[in-house]
Amino acid sequence: MKTVFIALMALCPAVAAVTLDQFVSVSIDSDSLGFSQGRRQLLWSGRIGGDSWSIRAVDRYLDADSGGLVPRRFLGRNDLLLNGDAEFGVLTVSPGFRWNAASGDGLDFVLPGQEGTVLDRAYLRPELGLSVTLPYGFRAMAGGSLVERTLEYHDGSSLGWSGKGAEGGLEWNGPGRLWAVAGGAFRSHSASDIDFETDWSRIGAAVGIRTVTLPARVQIEGRAEYGHLSGEDYLGGELGDRLGFRIRAVRSFRPGLALNVTGYSSLDRKDGEWSRAVSAGAARVVLTRGRPGEIPHQFVLGGQFTSSSFSTARFEASARIHLIDGLSSLLSTVLREGPTTIAGAGGSRERVTLGAGLEYRFRDLALVWVKILEERTELSTIENWTRLEAGLRFWPHPIAF
Amino acid sequence: MKLYASSLGLLVILLAAACSGPTGQARLEVDPCLCIGCGECEEVCPYGAVEVVDGEAVIDPALCHFCLRCVEECPEGAIY
Numbered sequence: 001m002k003t004v005f006i007a008l009m010a011l012c013p014a015v016a017a018v019t020l021d022q023f024v025s026v027s028i029d030s031d032s033l034g035f036s037q038g039r040r041q042l043l044w045s046g047r048i049g050g051d052s053w054s055i056r057a058v059d060r061y062l063d064a065d066s067g068g069l070v071p072r073r074f075l076g077r078n079d080l081l082l083n084g085d086a087e088f089g090v091l092t093v094s095p096g097f098r099w100n101a102a103s104g105d106g107l108d109f110v111l112p113g114q115e116g117t118v119l120d121r122a123y124l125r126p127e128l129g130l131s132v133t134l135p136y137g138f139r140a141m142a143g144g145s146l147v148e149r150t151l152e153y154h155d156g157s158s159l160g161w162s163g164k165g166a167e168g169g170l171e172w173n174g175p176g177r178l179w180a181v182a183g184g185a186f187r188s189h190s191a192s193d194i195d196f197e198t199d200w201s202r203i204g205a206a207v208g209i210r211t212v213t214l215p216a217r218v219q220i221e222g223r224a225e226y227g228h229l230s231g232e233d234y235l236g237g238e239l240g241d242r243l244g245f246r247i248r249a250v251r252s253f254r255p256g257l258a259l260n261v262t263g264y265s266s267l268d269r270k271d272g273e274w275s276r277a278v279s280a281g282a283a284r285v286v287l288t289r290g291r292p293g294e295i296p297h298q299f300v301l302g303g304q305f306t307s308s309s310f311s312t313a314r315f316e317a318s319a320r321i322h323l324i325d326g327l328s329s330l331l332s333t334v335l336r337e338g339p340t341t342i343a344g345a346g347g348s349r350e351r352v353t354l355g356a357g358l359e360y361r362f363r364d365l366a367l368v369w370v371k372i373l374e375e376r377t378e379l380s381t382i383e384n385w386t387r388l389e390a391g392l393r394f395w396p397h398p399i400a401f
Numbered sequence: 402m403k404l405y406a407s408s409l410g411l412l413v414i415l416l417a418a419a420c421s422g423p424t425g426q427a428r429l430e431v432d433p434c435l436c437i438g439c440g441e442c443e444e445v446c447p448y449g450a451v452e453v454v455d456g457e458a459v460i461d462p463a464l465c466h467f468c469l470r471c472v473e474e475c476p477e478g479a480i481y
Contacts, residue, residue, distance in 0.1 A: 060440075062444075070445050070470050070473055070474050071445065071447070071470075072444045072445055073444055073445070073446070073447060074444055079440070108447060109447060109448075109449060110447040110448055110466075112448070112464070117447075120449070125452075149449065187461060187463070189461075189463070189464065198463045198464070199463070200461075200462060200463045229462065231462070231463055232463065233428075233462060233463060233465070234448075234463070234464065234465070234466050239428070239462050239463070240428075242428070244430075248434065262432075262434050264430070264432065266430065268428070277428070277430075278430045278481055280430075280432065280481055282434075282435070304435075304478060306478075306481035308430075308481055310469065310472070312472065312478055312481055314478040336478065338472060338473060338478070339469045339472055339473060340469075340473055341468060341469060341470050341473060349473070
């Protein structure tokens with residue numbers, strides 16, 4: 001890690017103005033009203049940068065108990081992400097590095113081909129990206145990454161698992177906020193101990209329009225994309241191609257009131273046959289009211305649905321009501337329906353979560369909150385949980401050198 | 402406004418067309434507008450098929466076993 005950091009620093013051209021920005025977040029999500037169960041997370045992120053370079057680091061430490069309904073691969077882990085950008089004229093070099101390690105033994109990683117399970121101990125991914133700005137709005141990009149997983153059998157012997165990936169493409173930013181991109185990607189994974197080897201590649205193109213402001217305070221953006229995939233899924237079947245359309249529209253009715261609508265629809269092509277793949281739609285209304293200089297009240301109402309070989313639905317209503325100084329009250333309701341993997345729960349599961357709490361903002365420096373949630377979910381029997389969420393977010397002022 | 406209306410019309414037609422007929426879907430989709438890069442999907446995938454790259458979940462189609470744990474656990478409903 002130290003070597004990578006030194007290498008990143010060496011890539012940075014000398015600059016006059018350097019600033020350091022940081023963000024810290026500590027949060028606790030409990031499975032009961034005590035802190036002993038649930039998830040505890042500490043996240044720190046920082047960015048140091050100058051005129052033509054920047055280095056970003058994110059470190060997340062997570063500690064969780066085993067009481068979650070859906071089994072996890074990590075009960076505790078540390079996830080470090082380090083990446084940077086350095087510009088040399090028209091060339092931008094972007095090295096990156098990710099290291100994710102279980103703080104305990106790690107949990108089960110299911111091997112392909114019914115080879116059993118191993119313990120997932122760590123994951124390492126170095127990567128490098130290059131991009132070149134070309135005339136007439138074109139930009140060429142290329143990148144590659146390596147993945148090394150540390151997997152161990154329950155008797156302590158290790159299993160070698162590695163992967164590599166490469167991608168490249170050409171992007172065009174045209175007039176009228178039009179854009180287009182064409183490119184390809186390749187990924188492979190191999191585990192020599194179990195004679196497992198798989199790879200797939202994708203070539204595709206997408207065209208779209210970035211946010212365009214229309215009359216009546218309407219903003220719209222959309223994209224269409226087609227990807228041809230070579231390779232096989234876990235059953236040895238053809239991966240197939242996918243044609244997708246995505247659209248997003250925002251309408252501001254007046255200052256502080258906006259409607260956001262998104263939609264996605266796609267078709268798959270497999271063995272020469274077209275079939276519907278996924279369709280999704282979502283709408284969200286956000287109302288913000290408040291006096292200048294005060295923390296505004298905010299009310300959010302949203303709903304989304306998806307339809308594919310399974311369906312999901314989500315409805316959300318939340319409010320932040322400013323009380324006094326930096327103190328606000330929080331209210332939320334989330335209704336969800338979707339597929340479940342919980343034994344005995346049937347094919348789908350309904351969840352209703354009601355929450356109430358308080359938050360306090362220390363100007364633009366910090367935020368602290370606590371919330372009590374009541375969740376009701378449908379499993380083999382109706383289950384109710386009372387949960388506690390609490391956290392602190394801290395944004396130290398940027399430091400200039 | 403006309404473009405807005407016709408775009409919404411096109412969206413409705415596409416959604417209506419896509420919602421009818423059988424589905425051959427064998428690949429999950431991550432909604433880039435909804436994904437917050439929290440990594441919960443990565444934690445619950447027992448096959449190592451999900452990676453968070455540049456703050457967004459990416460599902461490897463060759464490793465995904467379509468077990469739907471990530472769909473169930475995603476707090477934003479961003480995987481479908």
